[in-house]
Amino acid sequence: MITLEHIYATTGVFLLAFTLLALLDSKLSGMVKWGTVIFWGLYGVSFIWGQQMPPAAVGGIVVVMALIASVKWMGVGEYFSATAEFRRKLADRFGFWLFGPALLVPLVTFLVAWLVPEMGALVGLGIGSLVALLITFMMTRTLPFQAFQEGRRLLDAIGWAIILSQFLAALGFLFDKAGVGNVVAELVSGVVPVDLRLATVIAYCVGMTLFTMIMGNAFAAFAVITTGIGIPLVINMHGADPAIAGVIAMLCGYSGTLMTPMAANFNVVPAALLEMEDKSGVIKAQGLTALLMLLINIGLMYFLAFPGK
Template sequence: MITYEWLYVLAGAAFGVWAALSAKDRRWGSAAFWALLSASFLLGSHLSDLANGVLVLALVAIAGLGGLKRSDPPTTSPQEREAYAAQLGNRLFLPALVVPLTAVAGTLLYNYTPLGETGLFEPRRETLILFGIGVIAALIGAMVWLRPPLMAPAEEGRRLIDSIGWAAILPQMLAALGAVFALAGVGEIIGGIAGGIIPEGSVFLTVVVFALGMAGFTMIMGNAFAAFPVMAAAIGIPLLIGQYGGNPAVIGAVGMLAGFCGTLLTPMAANFNIVPAALLELKDQNAVIRQQVGTAVPLLVCNIVIIYVGAFWLWN
């Protein structure tokens, strides 16, 4: 059976290659950072909580002390890239399309054909595993089609990951922070405050507070996955689902979308909003956020309506 652990091994191997390339260039800070991250993926489930905590603190120390630097590996020149673009046009995007196609089509085939009876993939992990398989298939296809140098994927990956830097693992860290907040009872505290403010029986106002809370906590934490455990424990589960009998699927799915609206509005989501501004060398580091306000706010309003109608009117 192919399990979730295989994806960790794949990611750990990629970070390990980047660590080795950084060490080859004597960029010791970057080498140590990516090597520790590789170890967390390869060995994290086999280490104690204390060991994993020390590993995370070491990552924070390296990043905080400025150990990560941008690299300039030998890759294709701008002229070569322009020549490829002129020659191949939009066909260059074909390898990228292989990834979602493999994930979606593979999931449907696996779940709705006799393939699902083979037990090839770990239950409830099929899509993520097929996503990883799609990445490998896209890489192999691109190598066979374009015939770049053998180390081109590793070097281009290192160039990109070094440009992003520590922000590449920010979602992982913030998601873990959300779990810590949930275990610490932050959701129960917020739920108690919300219960005292929201009038009894006001389903719509409860939906509004839930959606705004998802967006607000996401803006604070920078990640909707970090906000979800808190708001689900505070309002989603006890009030919307438990007390008012709302549709759990709609509340959970669209509640996450409400959180993603907050992602569009916060510099805390550095890998989405600050890193692109840096890569594009924009003068205003918040330029991306400013452009997204006009999308995020109306979309949040739509999500509130969808939760209210889909989880209560249509459900009941």
Template structure:
């Protein structure tokens, strides 16, 4: 309780920790449920993965770093061995879904919209941050859904959360790992290494060439990292700052468009699991690369536009 009683820690950080604890407990529940599910073809591996991940998310702040590391390595073993499986599921039938939609109608989009609105309100008008706003938005949307239908009990939300996690599987932890990888790359000096390599390619003082290399580098590095936020730190240190911004380019324009250039890479990579892999799993698509295949051409058009815009308004 020392963390929550510490007056030097901002209320936003404390609330965010509460959100992490709730997420972790739901993840642990997913592991326990699958571990007790006799219809799950890999009960033990599934339980180890989800329980280990849940403990790290919920209580990682208070667990010694060495033990955290052991848990993370432990949870990767069943994932690598493909021993994380989906157990018994009881999704609503088409008839039940249709009956619920006939009752609620287009109001079903109000809870989803509430999450975004709360995130914006918390980000703009408070010091707590957008992530706390997302948590508040989920609480608001839960209350709205319970008002829409008496069938939406807390048990329904818990079971549906487990069903979603089980459907996505180990890919659910990919965004966290990629974000951590970006921080590790930056701390390891990868940006400086890239700068030394690119310095031999880009003509000294040629901002236009620097912009092209920076934008394409953001796209390619995002494809590797799966996350434009993780890529922009490394690429800005390595290319953006020394070869573009140092020669007088507008940092607002360049920074904004460099990030969206990275998003062009997001459209083209399976590493962006929450964009390109999760929808495939949720929709049970036969072609696992189907989403990416439909996004490649728009991504190429967008990156061309981004580069042109940066050169014109630099």
């Protein structure tokens, strides 16, 4: 059976292939070249052998990668991308069918999670990505080498920010283990009138939004804020349905995701890929929608999460 370790290893192989291409890239030179090679090489090694390595070694890899990113020893190379004429020709030939491989990813993910639940959705996501890649090769009749070139181009365009979500998720886990949730609970109890249900709901929803803006990741914020506010005040004290309250709280976290540069994958990366002059343009465009979502989610939690009250 395919496991998550197999998916991680496959991802690592792709990263090492990108590393080799960067090493052979004549456009990259000096410390920028070696910084790019070492960064993606270490990232690939962590995916393939991370489980077998001592925790201190993995921590050392993270420190080296952070240092490379901080001194800006990463650059953009030469990728032999497909010409605009070739892309236009494929677009005219396949039309909307070009979206087929992309739509296969969520479809295969759902089927794997449904038909083989012991494998899990993350394994399904990896399988779906590989299936989509193979179908793309068959449709466009391009060589796998081109896929590695285009993948490396996107990876270099995003840069170090591609690993930010993993760092923030790990930070949320550490915060939870360090008891930050208990500290949050004490602070909220001293400020919010906890005997009022609406006040605790607002504290839970707004807390999820603000902490997500700080962490850049709703999953990381959820563990801390739910431990500190959701469980003791909203669920235990006022009797909210945990399933409903938890789902709506996560949606509040997504409101925070729309309003923070810490959510690099959603707000910083698109601005970089689209070469926007205003690097905060994505956040500014989403701000009003995010606040409206937050208000709606507060109302939904207050009216739906308390059965019989």
